[in-house]
Amino acid sequence: MTLHRFSLLVAMAKNRVIGINNRLPWHLPDDLKHFKSLTMGHAIVMGRKTYESIGRTLPGRMNVIVTRQLHYKIPGALVVNSIESALRICEEHDTTGSGESFIIGGEELYRQTLVFCQRIYVTEIQSVFEGDAFFPEIDQMEWIEIERQKRIGENAGDLEYHFVVLERQGTI
Ligand SMILES: NC(=O)c1ccc[n+]([C@@H]2O[C@H](COP(=O)([O-])OP(=O)(O)OC[C@H]3O[C@@H](n4cnc5c(N)ncnc54)[C@H](OP(=O)(O)O)[C@@H]3O)[C@@H](O)[C@H]2O)c1
Incomplete structure (x- = not known):
């Protein structure tokens, strides 16, 4: 049996900002498409604040929401009270053999799960943004770095961003 892989998925600005006032600081539809194509069919693990920021469960994926609140319920999602339970649930529910689950934020979740992740899919936005949530230093x-695709929109002033894949040393 192959080992289940935990990957971290994040979009961050040059100054490591990932959010402001519990939302994304930018509008980048291409990045949302990228997010969807990577995560479809897999489990996604998120903190309660990120869930509330998205405002709904994401279809076609097992949504795992982490909270310390004991009676928090979301129809169509699995709610757990610890990081360890979230990771265990992802492994146990991998009946499709997808082999990979994604930690999708936010800052608190990234800080606590980075240690369990073998891969980071990061959209590096080549601009500085104001924010109150950050991706931790690694x-x-x-x-x-095993992959980098550079992207830029067609209109003047469009953001430049890079889809980057990082792999933990020793796993390749
Ligand atoms: N750019 C990106 O890729 C990206 C991705 C995701 C999110 N974001 C942004 O990140 C920001 C949100 O990040 P955040 O750090 O404030 O919140 P978060 O990580 O999404 O959620 C934090 C909440 O998760 C729960 N939690 C955290 N650790 C836990 C543990 N060990 N056990 C049980 N529950 C735990 C707690 O919920 P309770 O308070 O309910 O107990 C905590 O308040 C937003 O601005 C969002 O837009 C950006």
């Missing part, structure tokens, strides 16, 4: 020695 140890550059621990991660190898």
Whole structure:
């Protein structure tokens, strides 16, 4: 049996901003498409605040929401009270053998789950944004860049962003 892989999925600005006032600071439809194509058919794990920011469960994926609230219920989602339960549920429910689950934020979740992840899919937005949620610094020695696709919109002033894949050293 192959090991289940946990991957972290994030879009961040040059100054590591990922959010402001519990929403995304940018409008980047191409990144949302990228997010959808990566996660479709897989489990996605998110913090309660990120769930509330999205405002609905995402179809075609097992939505796992982490909260310390004992009676928090969301129709169509699995609600758990610890990171460990979230990870265990992803492994146990991998009946399709998809082999990979995604941690989709936000900052609190990233900080606590980075250690369990073998891969980071990061959209690096090549601009600085104001924000109040950040992606944690990672140890550059621990991660190898295995893919980078540069993208830029067609209109002047459009954001430039790169779809980057990082793999933890020793896993390739
Ligand atoms: N750019 C991106 O890719 C991206 C992706 C996702 C989110 N975001 C942004 O990130 C921001 C939200 O991040 P955030 O750090 O404020 O919130 P978050 O990580 O989404 O959620 C935090 C909540 O998760 C629950 N939680 C965290 N650790 C837990 C644990 N060990 N056990 C049980 N429950 C736990 C708690 O919920 P309770 O308070 O209910 O107990 C906590 O308040 C927003 O601005 C959002 O737009 C950006």
